[in-house]
Amino acid sequence: MQSQSLAIETSGLTKQFGKHRVTTKSVLLVVDDSHDVLDADDWQVSPCPPFEGIRLIGHRWDPKTYHLRDLLVRNQVRYQWLDIDRSEEAYQLLAAHGQGTSPLPVLLFPDGSWLADPTPLEVARHFGLKTQPQSPFYDLIIIGAGPAGLGAAVYGASEGLRTVLIEREAPGGQAGMSSRIENYLGFPSGLSGAELTRRALLQATRFGAELLFPHEVVRISVEGSAHLVHLADGTVLRSHTLLLTTGVSYRTLDVPGSARLNGAGVYYGASMSEAPFYRGQDVYLVGGANSAGQAAMYFSRFARSVTLLVRGPSLVESMSHYLIEEIAAIPTIRVLTSTRVTEVKGETSLEAITIANTESGETQELPTTALFVFIGAEPRTEWLAGAVARDAQGYILSGSDLIRDGHRPPGWALDRDPFPLETSMPGVFVAGDARLRSTKRVASAVGEGAMSVLLVHTYLGGM
Numbered sequence: 001m002q003s004q005s006l007a008i009e010t011s012g013l014t015k016q017f018g019k020h021r022v023t024t025k026s027v028l029l030v031v032d033d034s035h036d037v038l039d040a041d042d043w044q045v046s047p048c049p050p051f052e053g054i055r056l057i058g059h060r061w062d063p064k065t066y067h068l069r070d071l072l073v074r075n076q077v078r079y080q081w082l083d084i085d086r087s088e089e090a091y092q093l094l095a096a097h098g099q100g101t102s103p104l105p106v107l108l109f110p111d112g113s114w115l116a117d118p119t120p121l122e123v124a125r126h127f128g129l130k131t132q133p134q135s136p137f138y139d140l141i142i143i144g145a146g147p148a149g150l151g152a153a154v155y156g157a158s159e160g161l162r163t164v165l166i167e168r169e170a171p172g173g174q175a176g177m178s179s180r181i182e183n184y185l186g187f188p189s190g191l192s193g194a195e196l197t198r199r200a201l202l203q204a205t206r207f208g209a210e211l212l213f214p215h216e217v218v219r220i221s222v223e224g225s226a227h228l229v230h231l232a233d234g235t236v237l238r239s240h241t242l243l244l245t246t247g248v249s250y251r252t253l254d255v256p257g258s259a260r261l262n263g264a265g266v267y268y269g270a271s272m273s274e275a276p277f278y279r280g281q282d283v284y285l286v287g288g289a290n291s292a293g294q295a296a297m298y299f300s301r302f303a304r305s306v307t308l309l310v311r312g313p314s315l316v317e318s319m320s321h322y323l324i325e326e327i328a329a330i331p332t333i334r335v336l337t338s339t340r341v342t343e344v345k346g347e348t349s350l351e352a353i354t355i356a357n358t359e360s361g362e363t364q365e366l367p368t369t370a371l372f373v374f375i376g377a378e379p380r381t382e383w384l385a386g387a388v389a390r391d392a393q394g395y396i397l398s399g400s401d402l403i404r405d406g407h408r409p410p411g412w413a414l415d416r417d418p419f420p421l422e423t424s425m426p427g428v429f430v431a432g433d434a435r436l437r438s439t440k441r442v443a444s445a446v447g448e449g450a451m452s453v454l455l456v457h458t459y460l461g462g463m
């Protein structure tokens with residue numbers, strides 16, 4: 001199938017969906033490259049055969065449930081969603097599994113097993129993913145499995161380096177959240193970030209790269225000629241070289257109510273898991289860059305209206321020309337420029353937002369249950385403080401950027417300048433969005449990931 005999303009709504013019909021025969025009062029089946037979500041609020045599964053896949057039961061507006069939904073979708077796990085507040089079947093299933101009093105969300109597996117309020121690590125273990133390093137020593141440890149990390153994993157492993165890729169959230173990074181990447185070489189009609197990630201992971205693991213997920217790296221250090229990587233759970237990995245491909249993360253909206261309603265109507269990034277819930281509703285997006293533009297296009301397939309709230313006077317400065325044209329051609333997308341959000345309101349979930357016109361000062365309260373925020377990103381590299389040189393924003397310095405007035409960085413003990421992409425710690429490289437002066441594009445991140453492997457070889461050759 002082409003990489004695209006498809007939504008089918010039926011009523012009063014019996015349909016065959018793959019292995020499943022479903023009799024519906026009303027079914028929303030969303031098929032896209034990353035996931036199938038069957039919204040089962042109002043449907044009956046025929047007894048022959050029953051639904052056999054993974055089920056997720058939780059409260060619609062519970063942030064923990066949202067984060068689990070997001071984890072599954074970003075990791076391309078197909079599941080059926082059951083809202084405990086609207087589905088009798090959800091109660092019956094919980095009771096049948098002896099989980100009537102378990103804390104939600106609950107994941108039910110086809111083999112009868114279950115996980116109640118699981119951590120991402122517990123979910124990964126249940127899926128049989130390797131969550132512990134398989135080797136006592138590596139040639140290359142890559143921290144962050146976005147396009148740069150995946151690119152480096154493919155080239156590193158294919159060239160015989162013992163390579164491990166460590167990721168804390170979901171392989172794919174920011175690109176994995178993109179509904180359609182249209183400017184990546186070789187894909188003239190675009191491809192979703194999920195599909196790009198799926199292909200890259202397959203390629204990297206076929207070459208022998210190891211994926212360690214979900215694990216957060218909290219510190220790096222040196223011991224003799226070895227570089228040490230410290231994980232949040234206390235595990236320590238050792239390697240000749242390291243590559244930092246930690247990218248950037250969304251800035252959070254700092255207005256009254258936003259922290260409390262995070263995951264309960266206020267979302268960061270495209271949150272593909274949420275789009276199907278907004279069928280026929282009015283949603284608001286904050287931001288004027290390409291990520292917000294792509295999301296507006298994606299949400300317009302579901303929502304009755306999509307309003308893009310842009311701080312600047314126009315989109316021209318911040319968004320690619322092709323996206324501005326695509327948005328203009330969709331009548332259900334509205335762009336409000338010179339506008340900022342000043343407050344978000346709601347008891348247990350988002351009910352309204354207040355916006356202000358930055359020129360007139362006029363404010364307006366708009367009822368809505370969804371606000372998707374894309375207000376720029378920053379490299380969250382505080383954990384590297386004291387290890388590698390960074391600029392005031394946290395971007396990592398490398399190569400010639402480390403040379404000041406003809407001097408090598410403080411503490412640099414080697415009789416050579418840092419290689420391109422090499423940080424102030426010899427043998428530790430950086431690629432992609434986290435690097436100072438990087439281009440912030442998928443292709444450049446992949447290219448830098450590939451290039452870093454060549455420099456790793458050069459470093460290893462000089463050891």
Ligand SMILES: Cc1cc2nc3c(=O)[nH]c(=O)nc-3n(C[C@H](O)[C@H](O)[C@H](O)COP(=O)(O)OP(=O)(O)OC[C@H]3O[C@@H](n4cnc5c(N)ncnc54)[C@H](O)[C@@H]3O)c2cc1C
Binds near residue numbers: 179182248291292443
């Ligand atoms: C919605 C959206 C749409 C986009 N669309 C396009 C497009 O159409 N074309 C284009 O060229 N670019 C696009 N971009 C930009 C592009 O996705 C980025 O430039 C690219 O993903 C950068 O890759 P990266 O590998 O450097 O970092 P990232 O993609 O940011 O990946 C970094 C990874 O590192 C992980 N990580 C961070 N810290 C740690 C840690 N301490 N331990 C373990 N893991 C860690 C993160 O979880 C993340 O998965 C888009 C971005 C977004 C958000």
